[in-house]
Structure formats: C-alpha cells, structure tokens
Amino acid sequence: MQATADTQQRILDSARELFFARSYADVGVADICEHAGVKKGSFYHFYPSKQALTLAVLDAHFVDIKEKLIDQAFAEDLPPLARMARFAEMAYQFQKQVSLETGHVLGCPFGNLSTELSTQDELIRERIQQSFARLQTLLSGVLKTAQAGGEVAPEVDASATAQAMLAYFEGVLLMAKNQNNPELIRHLLPAMVQIRINQS
Amino acid sequence: MQATADTQQRILDSARELFFARSYADVGVADICEHAGVKKGSFYHFYPSKQALTLAVLDAHFVDIKEKLIDQAFAEDLPPLARMARFAEMAYQFQKQVSLETGHVLGCPFGNLSTELSTQDELIRERIQQSFARLQTLLSGVLKTAQAGGEVAPEVDASATAQAMLAYFEGVLLMAKNQNNPELIRHLLPAMVQIRINQS
Known part of the structure; x- marks a missing residue:
C-alpha cells in the first residue's frame, strides 16, 4: 500500500x-x-487522463497556497491591512526562491494554466475559477475584518475589491514572469491594498 | 506580387x-x-519557423492595439485620467465583441503567450517584454501629463505606476478569461486609475 x-x-x-x-x-x-x-x-x-491529473494538481496547489501562504500571511497577529502587506511580501519571497532554484520566475500555477487552457478545457477552467473564488473569499474576509475595525470604509464592496486585488496579484505575477524578475513583485505588489471597488 | x-x-x-x-x-x-x-x-x-511567425504576430498585435485602442483612448480631447477611463471602457468593449463572436473572452494576446511561453522561448518572451515596455511608456506619458496638470501628485513614479496599471489590466483580463465573463472587465478595470507607486 x-x-x-x-x-x-x-x-x-x-x-x-x-x-x-x-x-x-x-x-x-x-x-x-x-x-x-x-x-x-x-x-x-x-x-484516467492528463486532464484528471491536472484537476488533482490544481487541488494540491490550492491546499499548498492555503497552508503555506494564506494561513500564515493572514494570521491574526497583525491588523488586517498589514496581513495583506505580509501576503505580498511572502508571495515575493516564494517567487524569488523558485527563481533561484529554477532560473525562472514561474508566476501563479492557476494563472498560468488558466490563460493557456480557459478556451480549451472547460473542466480545468471551472476548477481554476473555483480556486480563485475560494482565494477571493479568504481575501474578502480580511477586508471585512478591516471594515469592522475602521481600516477600510463601509461603502467598499469587500467581495469585488477582493476580486480586484486578486486580479492585480495575478497581473503582477504575470509581468514578473514575463520579465523574469522577482523584484518587480516586491516593487509593485504592495499597491494591491490601495484598490477599492465601492458598492454599486 | x-x-x-x-x-x-x-x-x-x-x-x-x-x-x-x-x-x-x-x-x-x-x-x-x-x-x-x-x-x-x-x-x-x-x-522560417513557427517562432519567427509568432514574432511577426506579436508585432502585428502591437500595431493594432496601438492604432485601434491606445491612440483613440488617449486622444487629447479628454483630461488625462478620463483618457485612462476611456481606455478601460474600450478594452471592455473589445473583449465583449470578441466574446460575442467566438463564445469566449480571449484576454490579452501578449499576456496569453507570455504566461504560456516565458520559460520556454526566450525570443518570444523578450518580444513580449518589449511590447509591454512600449505600452508602459504610452501609459506613463498620460500620467506625466496628468502630473503636469495637477491631476496626479508630483511624488508619483509615473513609470512604475504605469507598470502597475498595466499589470492590473493584464490581471483583470486574465480573470475575465478565466470566468469567461466580459462584464468583469467593466466592473473591475476602471479601478486601474487608483493605483499609485511613489518615487522611492
């Protein structure tokens, strides 16, 4: 066994x-x-197929990102927006480590597979969408805590803002992979906490 | 001939x-x-090769994006930040049209090829990096005009902020492609004008 x-x-x-x-x-x-x-x-x-394995790969990535990045970055020893800043710094450290090991900034496994396969494999596209939605919920939780504590204004749409922050995260990782430069993440990603989408 | x-x-x-x-x-x-x-x-x-054709494809995309999106969105009939807002709306309209024609949000041709090939084809990665750098320069020009007119604070690093806005643009298109939903672009992309990276 x-x-x-x-x-x-x-x-x-x-x-x-x-x-x-x-x-x-x-x-x-x-x-x-x-x-x-x-x-x-x-x-x-x-x-049964490469597709089935890929769905398992995506689930394994989610567990890892949740345990090794999100849970640590969002631990409650810091105020909510400082947790976001820690998330940005930890994402940078991870990409830098990968870059040192492989010679390349590899970006986000969800973003990579999503851009490659979203028009081609509906099951994989959906699984990535679910993973992004779960990450968005975790980010949104931090934003709601920030709203409760007065760090973020009450008119902010926490869910849409979390989605916007996640989009920015994906975009910064895409650009860092394109330039093969992890320092870009450290320079740009902290600005994720600036983004606000108000309730409409 | x-x-x-x-x-x-x-x-x-x-x-x-x-x-x-x-x-x-x-x-x-x-x-x-x-x-x-x-x-x-x-x-x-x-x-001579699929790679050589792809470099020509990237150049053709750049010419099209410059002529059909950037030049029109950034025309000087509007104040600088309103040009950015027009850019966001035009990008949405384009992706929506593509989605109606093909059944899929297709995202950004540079972002798509970059995430797929950046670790695999150095010539293609570099050509995309050059294209992003040219788009960044165009965005940066609008930001500098906004600074000259008082719409954006003088301590803002126009070049880094343009890079951050471009990253956000790429991330929003990636998420819209993942969800196959062009409306996400209309909802999230206007927030690109909020991002600021200050001079360090």
Missing part, C-alpha cells in the same frame, strides 16, 4: 513541477512518467 | 486568430496552413 501511495504522489508531484516550470501542452504523460520514474500503465491506474 | 503579399498576410492573420483563440502549443503549422488555405511550402517560404 505504501508503495502505491508513493507512486501516486510521485506522479502528482512530477506533474505539478513540470506544468509549473513549462506549460500544460509542453508536458506529456510520457514526460511525467519519466520524471516520476513510473511506467505508463501505473499512471493510468491512478489517473 | 499581390498574390504573394496576400498569402503572407493570410498566414499571419490565421496565426493571430488561432493563437488568440486557442494557445501557441495547440496550434501547429499544419493548422495555420489549413486555416489560411496555403501549402506548407508556402508557409516556410515566408516564415
């Missing part, structure tokens, strides 16, 4: 690493199997 | 349309030739 669970985990980890470093289309099942050190039959025992 | 110029243009137009609607990897030279109604030999007469 242990060997089986390990095999499945190796396939999942390999797909995450390769999709993130390259792209969905550029990484085939054969590449994933080779990287994971498993045979194709083993792959299809665990995942 | 006319037939030759037409053939080259058809190849270029087909590649633009197909890459924009799908992705770089999903569209092969055979797909482009079929869509353009030309033979492969004809393709390679004009473009």
Whole structure:
C-alpha cells in the first residue's frame, strides 16, 4: 500500500513541477512518467487522463497556497491591512526562491494554466475559477475584518475589491514572469491594498 | 506580387486568430496552413519557423492595439485620467465583441503567450517584454501629463505606476478569461486609475 501511495504522489508531484516550470501542452504523460520514474500503465491506474491529473494538481496547489501562504500571511497577529502587506511580501519571497532554484520566475500555477487552457478545457477552467473564488473569499474576509475595525470604509464592496486585488496579484505575477524578475513583485505588489471597488 | 503579399498576410492573420483563440502549443503549422488555405511550402517560404511567425504576430498585435485602442483612448480631447477611463471602457468593449463572436473572452494576446511561453522561448518572451515596455511608456506619458496638470501628485513614479496599471489590466483580463465573463472587465478595470507607486 505504501508503495502505491508513493507512486501516486510521485506522479502528482512530477506533474505539478513540470506544468509549473513549462506549460500544460509542453508536458506529456510520457514526460511525467519519466520524471516520476513510473511506467505508463501505473499512471493510468491512478489517473484516467492528463486532464484528471491536472484537476488533482490544481487541488494540491490550492491546499499548498492555503497552508503555506494564506494561513500564515493572514494570521491574526497583525491588523488586517498589514496581513495583506505580509501576503505580498511572502508571495515575493516564494517567487524569488523558485527563481533561484529554477532560473525562472514561474508566476501563479492557476494563472498560468488558466490563460493557456480557459478556451480549451472547460473542466480545468471551472476548477481554476473555483480556486480563485475560494482565494477571493479568504481575501474578502480580511477586508471585512478591516471594515469592522475602521481600516477600510463601509461603502467598499469587500467581495469585488477582493476580486480586484486578486486580479492585480495575478497581473503582477504575470509581468514578473514575463520579465523574469522577482523584484518587480516586491516593487509593485504592495499597491494591491490601495484598490477599492465601492458598492454599486 | 499581390498574390504573394496576400498569402503572407493570410498566414499571419490565421496565426493571430488561432493563437488568440486557442494557445501557441495547440496550434501547429499544419493548422495555420489549413486555416489560411496555403501549402506548407508556402508557409516556410515566408516564415522560417513557427517562432519567427509568432514574432511577426506579436508585432502585428502591437500595431493594432496601438492604432485601434491606445491612440483613440488617449486622444487629447479628454483630461488625462478620463483618457485612462476611456481606455478601460474600450478594452471592455473589445473583449465583449470578441466574446460575442467566438463564445469566449480571449484576454490579452501578449499576456496569453507570455504566461504560456516565458520559460520556454526566450525570443518570444523578450518580444513580449518589449511590447509591454512600449505600452508602459504610452501609459506613463498620460500620467506625466496628468502630473503636469495637477491631476496626479508630483511624488508619483509615473513609470512604475504605469507598470502597475498595466499589470492590473493584464490581471483583470486574465480573470475575465478565466470566468469567461466580459462584464468583469467593466466592473473591475476602471479601478486601474487608483493605483499609485511613489518615487522611492
């Protein structure tokens, strides 16, 4: 049983690493199997398709981002807007570390797969949309706490503002990946706390 | 000569349309030739590679965006920040039109190709970086005019702020493509004028 669970985990980890470093289309099942050190039959025992594996990859990314970034950045030891600033700094540190390890700023795994596949794979598009919606809810929670404490004005639409902040986050990561420069994140991302969408 | 110029243009137009609607990897030279109604030999007469064609596609997108969006949005009949607001509205109208025609919000051709290829094709990554830099310069020019007229504070770094606004633009288009909802652009993009990066 242990060997089986390990095999499945190796396939999942390999797909995450390769999709993130390259792209969905550029990484085939054969590449994933080779990287994971498993045979194709083993792959299809665990995942009926590359699409099914990709949905599992997206879920694994969400768990990681939630545990390693969001939960730590949004811990309640700081006032709400300072948590956002910590989120920006932690996102920078993560991208810088990845850049040091791989030679490339890799951006956001959700944003990357979304721009590549949104017109081509409806299941993957929807799963990413759900992941973004969950991140938006977490950001929106911080904004509502900021409103309760008077840091953010009551007329602000917390949900739409969270969506706008998440869009800015995605855009900054896209530009940093394009320039292959993690310092751009440190320079631009803190401005995410400036954005406000008022209730209409 | 006319037939030759037409053939080259058809190849270029087909590649633009197909890459924009799908992705770089999903569209092969055979797909482009079929869509353009030309033979492969004809393709390679004009473009030595798919990469070379893609560089031409990026240049053609830049010319179009400059002429059909930027030059009109930034015309001097409005105050500077109102030009930015017109830019946001025109970007929404364009994406909505594309969505009506194709059934999909397609996002930004630079952003799409950049997220897909930045770690994989250095020439394409650089050409997109140059295109973004030119768009940033155009935005920065509007911000400097706004500073000269008192609409934007003198301590604002026009160049960095233009970069941040462009990042937000890319992020909003990415989210709208992910949700396949052009209305998100109308709701979120006008907030681009709120962002400020001060001189450090």
